[in-house]
Amino acid sequence: MEQHPNREDDTKTRLLMAAGEVFAERGYRSATVREICRRADANIGAINYHFRDKKGLYRKVLEYSLRLAIKKxxxxxxxxxxxxxxxxxxxxxxxxxxxxxxxxxxxxxxxxxxxxxxxxxxxxxxxxxxxxxxxxxxxxxxxxxxxxxxxxxxxxxxxxxxxxxxxxxxxxxxxxxxxxxxxxxxxxxxxxxxxxxxxxxxxxxxxxxxxxxxxxxxxxxxx
Amino acid sequence: MEQHPNREDDTKTRLLMAAGEVFAERGYRSATVREICRRADANIGAINYHFRDKKGLYRKVLEYSLRLAIKKxxxxxxxxxxxxxxxxxxxxxxxxxxxxxxxxxxxxxxxxxxxxxxxxxxxxxxxxxxxxxxxxxxxxxxxxxxxxxxxxxxxxxxxxxxxxxxxxxxxxxxxxxxxxxxxxxxxxxxxxxxxxxxxxxxxxxxxxxxxxxxxxxxxxxxx
DNA sequence: GATCATTTGCAACACAAGTTTAAATCGGGT
DNA sequence: ACCCGATTTAAACTTGTGTTGCAAATGATC
Missing domain, CATH: 1.10.357.10 (Tetracycline Repressor, domain 2)
Incomplete structure (x- = not known):
């Protein structure tokens, strides 16, 4: 369905991208891990494996987004x-x-x-x-x-x-x-x-x- | 704990007042009926009885607040x-x-x-x-x-x-x-x-x- | 090709929040 | 005193959401 989280990338990257999208448009609280995983075409469990929990994922998204922002x-x-x-x-x-x-x-x-x-x-x-x-x-x-x-x-x-x-x-x-x-x-x-x-x-x-x-x-x- | 929803008033009024407070400081989504009822010293079911549901309560709060605002x-x-x-x-x-x-x-x-x-x-x-x-x-x-x-x-x-x-x-x-x-x-x-x-x-x-x-x-x- | 770490998929669990229901209580009117 | 409608209460139900555990699959290394 989504474009950016390219299926080529590994799951961790796809999760990061999808999470960035969802957090950006819904905010932290209103965003749900299930929607993120659906967009990333990944499993619910993956989020726990790669990022521990929702907040860990959010933290990584912020770090990544910040690094990109400084460059751009x-x-x-x-x-x-x-x-x-x-x-x-x-x-x-x-x-x-x-x-x-x-x-x-x-x-x-x-x-x-x-x-x-x-x-x-x-x-x-x-x-x-x-x-x-x-x-x-x-x-x-x-x-x-x-x-x-x-x-x-x-x-x-x-x-x-x-x-x-x-x-x-x-x-x-x-x-x-x-x-x-x-x-x-x-x-x-x-x-x-x-x-x-x-x-x-x-x-x-x-x-x-x-x-x-x-x-x-x-x-x-x-x- | 709270002052304004005076225990003298009837339940409906107390709910309205407490809801006004909570909706104002938390917003509609983040406000919970349980907290409203706790502040109003009322039962959870009272919301359903007097206002049908959360949105009905919110609607009444808006109407009441608007009426007051026009006056004030x-x-x-x-x-x-x-x-x-x-x-x-x-x-x-x-x-x-x-x-x-x-x-x-x-x-x-x-x-x-x-x-x-x-x-x-x-x-x-x-x-x-x-x-x-x-x-x-x-x-x-x-x-x-x-x-x-x-x-x-x-x-x-x-x-x-x-x-x-x-x-x-x-x-x-x-x-x-x-x-x-x-x-x-x-x-x-x-x-x-x-x-x-x-x-x-x-x-x-x-x-x-x-x-x-x-x-x-x-x-x-x-x- | 066997072994081990990594990754995935699935289901269950816990918990919070809105809603509903049925019983209990109360207050007037007769 | 009794009945009936209005109100209140407590508990269960429903749904959505984050989290966890575990078995299966995958992939790399020797």
């Missing part, structure tokens, strides 16, 4: 050095959206993270430390660069860059998790091909937001 | 007529955050909606129609007023006000559903008392965002 989406987003912060922000948002919305092999990295954020499991700590924190640091750094252009000097970890980063992430995640509601609210529009328009909107909106946040603080410093 | 948070947010759109937006964001974050009796209206958005049930259509849509309309209208001040004429339902509204809602919901992650990312800060700071930030950020979005479109119309 390095923190600097493969942008040439010296690109302006606006373009860095746009690239960040676009890749963040793509990672969550896209289908296919590298799709589940973002979805897994989004699921963890919305419904944390006991592995949330690890996910944050190794996946979310680096992304967030990069985003905060970019935000700081944008603030710098407004004449405000902030460093990652300060209050303003942090909440701005949260506002940006929040928008992106909302467009993923809130898709059913958005479809219902606005039935005519928003197929998956609109990621570019979405990227434009969130980028513009956020740049304006950052500008406004720094603007509030600037007044005492200008004069 | 009317669409115009009880602002005096003639208030500026900035203040309307701030009031909207603040009440939206409060409804999700607060504890106590009227707390679960917002939480239920947020849970529905993040994990829709089969009743999502009804929730959207009667709760979310009106709120969204009001928000879009406010956004349009803000755009008007920038010299751009848009009406609710147009693309720009819609995506701006989504960006605002997205930020608010992220601060509710993403609380565990935010705590982990920024352990020092963010107790529940920071709603005022959050309101300030999201309001400023969003006003700047709206300004930026209209700014992009304004250039051809100005000249």
């Amino acid at each position: 989406y390095p923190p600097d987003m493969n942008l040439k050095k010296g690109t302006g912060p606006e373009e860095k922000l746009r690239a960040f948002i676009r890749s963040f959206l793509l990672r969550m919305m896209a289908d296919g092999l590298p799709a589940w990295h973002g979805k897994l993270m989004a699921q963890e954020i919305a419904n944390p499991t006991s592995l949330i700590k690890q996910v944050i430390k190794r996946s979310i924190r680096p992304l967030n640091d990069y985003l905060e750094k970019t935000v700081c660069e944008l603030m710098e252009k407004e004449g405000i000097h902030k460093k990652p970890g300060d209050y303003e860059p942090f909440v701005c980063a949260m506002s940006i992430i929040g928008q992106c995640i909302h467009y993923f998790k809130g898709r059913p509601m958005i479809q219902a609210l606005c039935p005519e529009g928003f197929d998956d091909s609109d990621i570019d328009m979405l990227t434009d909107h969130i980028t513009n909106f956020s740049i304006g937001g950052i500008r406004a946040v720094t603007g509030k603080k600037r007044s005492p410093k200008i004069s | 948070y009317p669409p115009d947010m009880n602002l005096k007529k003639g208030t500026g759109p900035e203040e309307k937006l701030r009031a909207f964001i603040r009440s939206f955050l409060l409804r999700m974050m607060a504890d106590g009796l009227p707390a679960w209206h917002g939480k239920l909606m947020a849970q529905e958005i993040a994990n829709p049930t089969s009743l999502i259509k009804q929730v959207i129609k009667r709760s979310i849509r009106p709120l969204n309309d009001y928000l879009e209208k406010t956004v349009c007023e803000l755009m008007e001040k920038e010299g751009i004429h848009k009406k609710p339902g147009d693309y720009e006000p819609f995506v701006c509204a989504m960006s605002i809602i997205g930020q608010c919901i992220h601060y509710f559903k993403g609380r565990p992650m935010i705590q982990a990312l920024c352990p020092e800060g963010f107790d529940d008392s920071d709603i005022d700071m959050l309101t300030d930030h999201i309001t400023n950020f969003s006003i700047g965002g709206i300004r930026a979005v209209t700014g992009k479109k304004r250039s051809p119309k100005i000249s």
Whole structure:
């Protein structure tokens, strides 16, 4: 039935792939080992043999997905050095959206993270430390660069860059998790091909937001 | 253990109250009838007797919560007529955050909606129609007023006000559903008392965002 | 080709959660 | 005091899900 978990691969790999798919689209709790095994065309027992239990499988999926993600989406987003912060922000948002919305092999990295954020499991700590924190640091750094252009000097970890980063992430995640509601609210529009328009909107909106946040603080410093 | 479902009330009311609490904090799927009954100090069978089944109970909770919400948070947010759109937006964001974050009796209206958005049930259509849509309309209208001040004429339902509204809602919901992650990312800060700071930030950020979005479109119309 | 570790398939088990049922209890009305 | 309907209770039933054990099959090594 499924394509990606190629029958050529060994059972362990097929399980890993199928599990990645299912965990990504259903989340840890709602995913069932039986569906994973069905998609992997493997036996229920195999999961116990190769990964001990469901959580062991999930742990391996996270590790594998993380390793792939680092390769495919390095923190600097493969942008040439010296690109302006606006373009860095746009690239960040676009890749963040793509990672969550896209289908296919590298799709589940973002979805897994989004699921963890919305419904944390006991592995949330690890996910944050190794996946979310680096992304967030990069985003905060970019935000700081944008603030710098407004004449405000902030460093990652300060209050303003942090909440701005949260506002940006929040928008992106909302467009993923809130898709059913958005479809219902606005039935005519928003197929998956609109990621570019979405990227434009969130980028513009956020740049304006950052500008406004720094603007509030600037007044005492200008004069 | 619990306070609100007062032992004085009849079983049906106690069940309704307890269910509101549990559904609000756990979501429909993760909530269990057994916990609801335990909190309501009622028998398992009572749910079947009074509400047919879990979904029937949930439906009644939504109806009751909606009726209360309309009374407590009317669409115009009880602002005096003639208030500026900035203040309307701030009031909207603040009440939206409060409804999700607060504890106590009227707390679960917002939480239920947020849970529905993040994990829709089969009743999502009804929730959207009667709760979310009106709120969204009001928000879009406010956004349009803000755009008007920038010299751009848009009406609710147009693309720009819609995506701006989504960006605002997205930020608010992220601060509710993403609380565990935010705590982990920024352990020092963010107790529940920071709603005022959050309101300030999201309001400023969003006003700047709206300004930026209209700014992009304004250039051809100005000249 | 025999032996051993690895892998698979199947069935059973445990457990949690929603639902149902039948008996017990209670409260008014006559 | 008795009866009848409404309510409450306790227990069983059903289903879905994770886990485990075991026998059979497979494959590699000597």
